[in-house]
Amino acid sequence: MEVRTRAPGKIILSGEHAVVHGSTAVAAAIDLYTRVSFRLLPPSEGDAGSVELELKDTGLAFSWPSSRLKETFSFEAIGPPLSPTPRPCSPEHSKLIASLVEEQNIPEAKIWLRSGIHAFLYLYTSIHGFKPGKVVISSELPLGSGLGSSAAFCVSLSGALLALSDAFSIDRQTKGWLELELSELELVNKWAFEGEKIIHGKPSGIDNTVSTFGSMIKFRSGELTHIRSSTPLRMLITNTKVGRNTKALVAGVSERVLKHPDAMAAVFRAVDSISKELSVIIESPTSDDVSIIAKEEKLEELMEMNQGLLQCMGVSHASIETVLRTTLKYKLASKLTGAGGGGCVLTLLPTLLSTKIVDKVIAELESCGFQCLKAEVGGKGLEVCFS
Amino acid sequence: MEVRTRAPGKIILSGEHAVVHGSTAVAAAIDLYTRVSFRLLPPSEGDAGSVELELKDTGLAFSWPSSRLKETFSFEAIGPPLSPTPRPCSPEHSKLIASLVEEQNIPEAKIWLRSGIHAFLYLYTSIHGFKPGKVVISSELPLGSGLGSSAAFCVSLSGALLALSDAFSIDRQTKGWLELELSELELVNKWAFEGEKIIHGKPSGIDNTVSTFGSMIKFRSGELTHIRSSTPLRMLITNTKVGRNTKALVAGVSERVLKHPDAMAAVFRAVDSISKELSVIIESPTSDDVSIIAKEEKLEELMEMNQGLLQCMGVSHASIETVLRTTLKYKLASKLTGAGGGGCVLTLLPTLLSTKIVDKVIAELESCGFQCLKAEVGGKGLEVCFS
Numbered sequence: 001m002e003v004r005t006r007a008p009g010k011i012i013l014s015g016e017h018a019v020v021h022g023s024t025a026v027a028a029a030i031d032l033y034t035r036v037s038f039r040l041l042p043p044s045e046g047d048a049g050s051v052e053l054e055l056k057d058t059g060l061a062f063s064w065p066s067s068r069l070k071e072t073f074s075f076e077a078i079g080p081p082l083s084p085t086p087r088p089c090s091p092e093h094s095k096l097i098a099s100l101v102e103e104q105n106i107p108e109a110k111i112w113l114r115s116g117i118h119a120f121l122y123l124y125t126s127i128h129g130f131k132p133g134k135v136v137i138s139s140e141l142p143l144g145s146g147l148g149s150s151a152a153f154c155v156s157l158s159g160a161l162l163a164l165s166d167a168f169s170i171d172r173q174t175k176g177w178l179e180l181e182l183s184e185l186e187l188v189n190k191w192a193f194e195g196e197k198i199i200h201g202k203p204s205g206i207d208n209t210v211s212t213f214g215s216m217i218k219f220r221s222g223e224l225t226h227i228r229s230s231t232p233l234r235m236l237i238t239n240t241k242v243g244r245n246t247k248a249l250v251a252g253v254s255e256r257v258l259k260h261p262d263a264m265a266a267v268f269r270a271v272d273s274i275s276k277e278l279s280v281i282i283e284s285p286t287s288d289d290v291s292i293i294a295k296e297e298k299l300e301e302l303m304e305m306n307q308g309l310l311q312c313m314g315v316s317h318a319s320i321e322t323v324l325r326t327t328l329k330y331k332l333a334s335k336l337t338g339a340g341g342g343g344c345v346l347t348l349l350p351t352l353l354s355t356k357i358v359d360k361v362i363a364e365l366e367s368c369g370f371q372c373l374k375a376e377v378g379g380k381g382l383e384v385c386f387s
Numbered sequence: 388m389e390v391r392t393r394a395p396g397k398i399i400l401s402g403e404h405a406v407v408h409g410s411t412a413v414a415a416a417i418d419l420y421t422r423v424s425f426r427l428l429p430p431s432e433g434d435a436g437s438v439e440l441e442l443k444d445t446g447l448a449f450s451w452p453s454s455r456l457k458e459t460f461s462f463e464a465i466g467p468p469l470s471p472t473p474r475p476c477s478p479e480h481s482k483l484i485a486s487l488v489e490e491q492n493i494p495e496a497k498i499w500l501r502s503g504i505h506a507f508l509y510l511y512t513s514i515h516g517f518k519p520g521k522v523v524i525s526s527e528l529p530l531g532s533g534l535g536s537s538a539a540f541c542v543s544l545s546g547a548l549l550a551l552s553d554a555f556s557i558d559r560q561t562k563g564w565l566e567l568e569l570s571e572l573e574l575v576n577k578w579a580f581e582g583e584k585i586i587h588g589k590p591s592g593i594d595n596t597v598s599t600f601g602s603m604i605k606f607r608s609g610e611l612t613h614i615r616s617s618t619p620l621r622m623l624i625t626n627t628k629v630g631r632n633t634k635a636l637v638a639g640v641s642e643r644v645l646k647h648p649d650a651m652a653a654v655f656r657a658v659d660s661i662s663k664e665l666s667v668i669i670e671s672p673t674s675d676d677v678s679i680i681a682k683e684e685k686l687e688e689l690m691e692m693n694q695g696l697l698q699c700m701g702v703s704h705a706s707i708e709t710v711l712r713t714t715l716k717y718k719l720a721s722k723l724t725g726a727g728g729g730g731c732v733l734t735l736l737p738t739l740l741s742t743k744i745v746d747k748v749i750a751e752l753e754s755c756g757f758q759c760l761k762a763e764v765g766g767k768g769l770e771v772c773f774s
Binding site for chain 2: 256259260262263264266267269270271273274277298301302304305306307308309310311312313314316318321322324325328329
């Protein structure tokens, strides 16, 4: 039996950086997915089989003989599989996994894959022990550009692994995409968070939560509230492809806070108001085109304001400004999303905007060397399909 | 006897727009001047002579026979010249002046000169009655771009007219540029403010005060504090030449305040903090290159922050963004100055910046069709010279 899962990426609609300093932020799922297919392989006679991982987008595949895994992990080191509460990866376990990752032939240019493979081995062995199986992963999300690709990786992977485990009591005969029960989603989310910790060190937990549950989430000081958009929202996501150092950007804002405490406190209050207003607007019902246009105009104004405040925090970048200028020519509102300093920029695509204009904007942005992705915002979270 | 005066233009270093909503702002004089030369003409026999005005930059000259002025203004209509406190131009007086302006042949394309000529006639006849005289005015300040050209016009003109009147008891034999006594400057400032009212309707009084007294002024809710920079500050002023509708921009910000009261209140608080910090930094002593560099870096950061907040208020413009992007390439900080929506952009020129780089930036900005002016900031106000 094979299971396929898909888990969405995310964008920050408002409040990035300010959230670190106590402001409200809003994140939303986007219909760009990481997809996993997983099947357990029956061991053939005289061969204990292997655990295989294929990363389609990189053209790389990895394989660990089950016997090798069994020999590496003693039961004591990793504990019983599928404990009711997912555990953090212990230092001992981590060390053993690291040695398994080292053995693989990862090209120097793709050395960043290491932490993802590490997370894979942790999740796989925690949930399925040494059972042979094959996992294939592909993604529509650009990596490392703030769209939650690692969370979508961990969620889709955890979802697939759990879907074929005893932890889930789903009817595996149902055809088509299924949404999971709340308790099942919660379990996936917890495992995915453990994976995120391996990849990111100290993730906020927002990315995996949005990817698991979908829709939108308002969060502040660790408190999460699910919100649901009453109308579909379309965004153009422009990946500037400029790599950022998120830690340095976060540190830069903190330094600015030390230097200008009063001004920056006021800036964060402004961002907090914007996020709160945004979430109210998103949830407010729309009945006709007029109310949709009014809603979109409000969102555009809030995006423009948030972008100004991000510039005030010093996290914009020449590439981001280029996107802003280009979309402004078409009277479209944009803001950076995530850490800034490059990365991705959001542009609201109003419902009544003609496809012709959208195509023109995209062509112009792509001619600057950027990558453009169109996305529906606030859609479904993790889904599962058996075949 | 001829008197020459020069009065500087001004820039807003921080706080534009926010000042309307109660925040602190800082304005400074720049060493770009409006110059006036004035002499009284002795009437020749049988001819009462004329009051002549030459506007050198426009190539236009105007003339009113003294007899015509005498016949137009009855003593009752305009009151005694040189009353101790300058009076606002009464509606009756204004009507009479308007008829005198109408009679002049002002080209359609320069119809905006009308209010300046109106102010000229008001100041001239209020201070010198119908005495024949010749005033020549020229300016280094681009008109209508937020650099206080009309205030510099009113201050230099009022200064020249008063310098040859009985109101001033200066030694007219001294050679070279003279600074006036405080009480004399105050009188000039009051007359200039009346001129500004004719040109602008409801001026804030900041522009004429900066032009008269020079240096820098911190102001909030009508309260003015003079501040003095401890080190010279150099700015590149880029005139985008994009005409703005100041009233519409101010109204746009107010509309945003109505729509997002909490967020905008926080934004104005942030601007208030920035202006206060800026004025402290400006006054702080610098002893060596290291402390000058540190000071300039702080000012650059505050400029960048203020610009972000102005973008948050929605008063930036594509032309302004072009200037920002261009100067950012050279790691120079910029912000719009004045109303925004076009107009002028300030770029701090650090003391240790090489002339070569400055020339390169200017060349690049001028190739975009902008006008670049280099200015020393916070220098002298009105000066007078007899010859």
